[in-house]
Amino acid sequence: MTDFYVGYLPKAPSGIARKMKVVIVVLFAAATTCAIGFAALQRTYARSFFESGKERTFEGVIEASPYPTLISSPDVANSSPLRYLLVMNGKHGADSQVDAYVGQRVRLRGRLIYRDDQKMITLSGGSISALGDAQENQAVPKNLGEFDLVGEIVDSKCYFGNMNPGNGKVHRDCAVRCMSGGIPPIFATNDFNGSPAVLQLTGSNQKELPKEAFLDRVAQPMRIHGTVMQIGNTLLLETESSAIASRSFRHPPEQGR
Numbered sequence: 001m002t003d004f005y006v007g008y009l010p011k012a013p014s015g016i017a018r019k020m021k022v023v024i025v026v027l028f029a030a031a032t033t034c035a036i037g038f039a040a041l042q043r044t045y046a047r048s049f050f051e052s053g054k055e056r057t058f059e060g061v062i063e064a065s066p067y068p069t070l071i072s073s074p075d076v077a078n079s080s081p082l083r084y085l086l087v088m089n090g091k092h093g094a095d096s097q098v099d100a101y102v103g104q105r106v107r108l109r110g111r112l113i114y115r116d117d118q119k120m121i122t123l124s125g126g127s128i129s130a131l132g133d134a135q136e137n138q139a140v141p142k143n144l145g146e147f148d149l150v151g152e153i154v155d156s157k158c159y160f161g162n163m164n165p166g167n168g169k170v171h172r173d174c175a176v177r178c179m180s181g182g183i184p185p186i187f188a189t190n191d192f193n194g195s196p197a198v199l200q201l202t203g204s205n206q207k208e209l210p211k212e213a214f215l216d217r218v219a220q221p222m223r224i225h226g227t228v229m230q231i232g233n234t235l236l237l238e239t240e241s242s243a244i245a246s247r248s249f250r251h252p253p254e255q256g257r
Helices: 014-041 095-101 156-162 169-180
Strands: 048-050 056-063 069-072 082-088 104-115 118-123 129-133 142-155 185-192 195-202 222-231 234-238 244-246
Touching: 048 156, 056 082, 082 095, 082 156, 104 156, 118 156, 142 156, 142 169, 142 234, 156 169, 156 185, 185 222
Parallel strands: 082 118, 195 234
Antiparallel strands: 048 104, 056 069, 056 104, 069 082, 104 118, 104 129, 142 185, 142 222, 185 195, 222 234, 222 244
16 A cells, blocks of 8 residues: 555654655765865865955065065064065055155055965055165075966966955956056966966066056966066066967966965
């Protein structure tokens, strides 16, 4: 005789109850397996930070080339000067704010953005004050040689921590607007001497690379041939517009994954 379930009865027939228990266990196991699988396949965010609500005071020497940078004196934990890229609020570079202070020691205020050992300061408007001319000798860039690197062109502000993630196609429009407004472009790669690296993207002799050379290539897999220079913990990739070419490859994982 076939079991028949009547809704107003307090219990279902034993046969139907057993089948429902099996179905529930199977569905629970399937849902748990899918949840674990989806979680394992998700890309983890990089350890990048933006101290949006914390304004700090910094001192150092302003450098303009290739991009506005504050060179701060080393602290106890660092044997070389700290280098902070400088930007303004929103999608704006800091060139106009620092032009009058290039080569001078200054005190300024701003909010820190950092990712691993790459650091940036979002300047507070009108906070720069001169302390005198620089006394230190500027570091001489070290030529590391020519490389063919595969990676992605991203804007430094978002990639360092203002957005997370700050790369990939979903971030393309934001990155284009940031770099159009003067935010320094960088090249994120996973194949610099077999390790992930972030390189400031410049023209030859550390001159600013024309924006038309890279704006239409943001968030795409690219191969760039150029010379890698090192200043402290900062890497620069000097290249030409003609040396930036599309390259089809699977999107590289973010640093720190």
